[in-house]
Amino acid sequence: MVLKKVSAIEKEPLEMMDLPDPVPGPKEILVKVSACGVCHTELDEIEGRLQPKVPIILGHEVVGRVERLGTGTAKFSLGDRVGIAWINSACGKCHFCQDENENLCLEFKGTGCHANGGYAQYTVVSEEFAYLIPERFSDSEAAPLLCAGAIGYRDLKVSEIKRDQTLGLFGFGASAHIVIQVAKYWGCEVFVFTRNEEHRSLARRLGASWAGGPEDEPPKKLNCAIDFTPVGETVPHALKVLEKGGRLVLAVIRKRNSIPPLDYAEHLWDEKEIKSVANITRKDVQDFLHLAAEIPIIPEVQEFKLEEANKVLNLLKQGKIRGASVLRMRDP
């Protein structure tokens, strides 16, 4: 499924095309894709809030099997089940890369944005940017762990949440429904803010002690909050219900609309902080896959066919996906 030019998702811009199988270069592996998660960031790419290189094959939650090895590869064997995440490459030399902040590398490239991704039957990737998938997950369950889960894990780390503290999750999609499982495992109390009644009931089932609307007052102030919503209005509200010294983490790459003006006294005073999360490192993905298997995380997954990608993305935009959505590939 190829995106040729930036367009509203309602116009169903992804096109099914027959392309030659990609060939792995030196240190690359060819992966036969079995499942690829659908992420909200893809809406930002399709609609131009993020600039993908076009034409592009989207998809950065890729699960498949190693089908061919390029020259000089050493990490995997044929048939290994691997995952590919948002980080497709980084330079490895700049000070960000050297300080374990490769997510901030000036040459950072995203899978399905600057390099072809997993909305396809085959894809290639550098072996250094692929990960073995823990056995306990099915292909479809593993897909959302690679972005929704791994970036959610980074959000939690950046929030610096501690045991017994209160965590607010604004929006309850693919990422939040995994984050809540980690936060509960870490002994945090979780409050969920979403308009969607179905999302609220999933949140309660996964251990939220309270679920309300985006403007509601939670029963306790929040030590940390993570904002997964694509809208700007959430920011002042989340800051308002933060505890003194609390931190708000912005999890999305782009907001659909601007953040309303903040009032210093109401929103920022008392040492409140705002921090965004940019991209992800290989270590985040690797650490999270281990943690996910240990907990274990149980992703709620809705499966679709590859050719239904436009439909799924429209449902995602309308907030009609429960948990995470995954495209399943058929054999060519």
Ligand SMILES: [Zn+2]
């Ligand atoms: Zn993503």
Ligand SMILES: [Zn+2]
């Ligand atoms: Zn770098």
